[in-house]
Amino acid sequence: MKWIAPLIIASQLFAAQIPDHDIHRGIALSLSGRYDAALELFNTLKRRDPSSPAGSFFCAALWQTRMMDFETRKWEPLFFDEIERSEKLARSRLKEKEDDLMARFYLGAALSYKSFQLARSKRYGAAVRAAVISLHELGKIARADSSFCDVYLGIGSYIYWRSRLTRRFPKLPFIPDDRASGIEMIERASECGRYTGWAALSNLAWIHIEEGEYNAAIDCAEKGLELFPDSRFFLWPLGDALFEAGRYPEATETYTILLHSVMSERENNRYNEITLLYKLARCRAAMKQWTAARSLCRRTLEIEADDEVRARSREKQKEARELLSDLSEKEP
Numbered sequence: 001m002k003w004i005a006p007l008i009i010a011s012q013l014f015a016a017q018i019p020d021h022d023i024h025r026g027i028a029l030s031l032s033g034r035y036d037a038a039l040e041l042f043n044t045l046k047r048r049d050p051s052s053p054a055g056s057f058f059c060a061a062l063w064q065t066r067m068m069d070f071e072t073r074k075w076e077p078l079f080f081d082e083i084e085r086s087e088k089l090a091r092s093r094l095k096e097k098e099d100d101l102m103a104r105f106y107l108g109a110a111l112s113y114k115s116f117q118l119a120r121s122k123r124y125g126a127a128v129r130a131a132v133i134s135l136h137e138l139g140k141i142a143r144a145d146s147s148f149c150d151v152y153l154g155i156g157s158y159i160y161w162r163s164r165l166t167r168r169f170p171k172l173p174f175i176p177d178d179r180a181s182g183i184e185m186i187e188r189a190s191e192c193g194r195y196t197g198w199a200a201l202s203n204l205a206w207i208h209i210e211e212g213e214y215n216a217a218i219d220c221a222e223k224g225l226e227l228f229p230d231s232r233f234f235l236w237p238l239g240d241a242l243f244e245a246g247r248y249p250e251a252t253e254t255y256t257i258l259l260h261s262v263m264s265e266r267e268n269n270r271y272n273e274i275t276l277l278y279k280l281a282r283c284r285a286a287m288k289q290w291t292a293a294r295s296l297c298r299r300t301l302e303i304e305a306d307d308e309v310r311a312r313s314r315e316k317q318k319e320a321r322e323l324l325s326d327l328s329e330k331e332p
Helices: 005-011 020-031 035-048 054-069 076-096 101-120 124-144 151-166 179-192 197-210 214-227 232-244 248-263 271-286 290-302 307-330
Strands: none
Touching: 020 035, 020 054, 035 054, 054 076, 054 101, 076 101, 101 124, 101 151, 124 151, 151 179, 151 197, 179 197, 197 214, 197 232, 214 232, 232 248, 232 271, 248 271, 271 290, 271 307, 290 307
16 A cells, blocks of 8 residues: 555545535544544535535545555445546536536546546556546646645646656657656645645655655655554555665564554455565565564465455565575575
8 A cells, every 4th residue: 555645635625515624534534544434424424415526525535545555446336336426416516507616626536536446447548538537627727726726736646647657668759757847736735735735745755755755755754644643644655765765673663563553454455464574574684684584574475365466465475485585595
């Protein structure tokens, strides 16, 4: 699990029918992994105003967040049901009032989430179409009201990752490198967005890791952990940034906290557990603690993951097996 965006971008809403404290409470519950309580709150929003796209949108975002957190597609039907209902309600409001920026935001954001999930399901054509329409709708809002800062997280993330991915294809000379522009937009969302601050911080942490700016990534993650000390959405980038920065004892501590958190959850298909044990083995190996590293590799190899993630887990276990072979040569 890496990205917080599906969780908090779901909260970038100025819903007139929904008090801010309800939105922030839902964010806090989700960041803390209290999904059932957050879902109960978001269902209350649906009942409060059945004609609003807000309640269904929040519910859909929560299902997607939960799927990312636990590395599963278990709740995908529930997600698509809610996101399509939110999209339908947003379009209905726009028919009544074309300049309704909130309705347009719901539409753009719903299409963004839909695109993400379609891509995870390897339905790439449909995912691209939804993403293009989403960007178009969010762009309309930015042009109509540049102070609507929350839209810049979605637009900026799209611009950054598009540029990042196209850099791998040097034969595409007509696509500019707009990474700096994308990062600037995400930073703006973190500074003036009403509800997007935490998403922006998490996204920036991962982007800084991608750019090799590990200290900046650590700063972003630690800011999130100041208010949400047990949040996996900030612990994951913190652990990876610490490891890449060569701060192996601190990375070990962070990964251990994450491992305990993952193993304490009812939903555990073992993929995150395997990943974290392998990361801990790498930390111990980097500190030349050969015996501990070998033990962690063996623990990684002993786990049988659920069917849904078995193929991916075996790839991670293959890496652990290779590390164990290397470690066997370091010390008898």
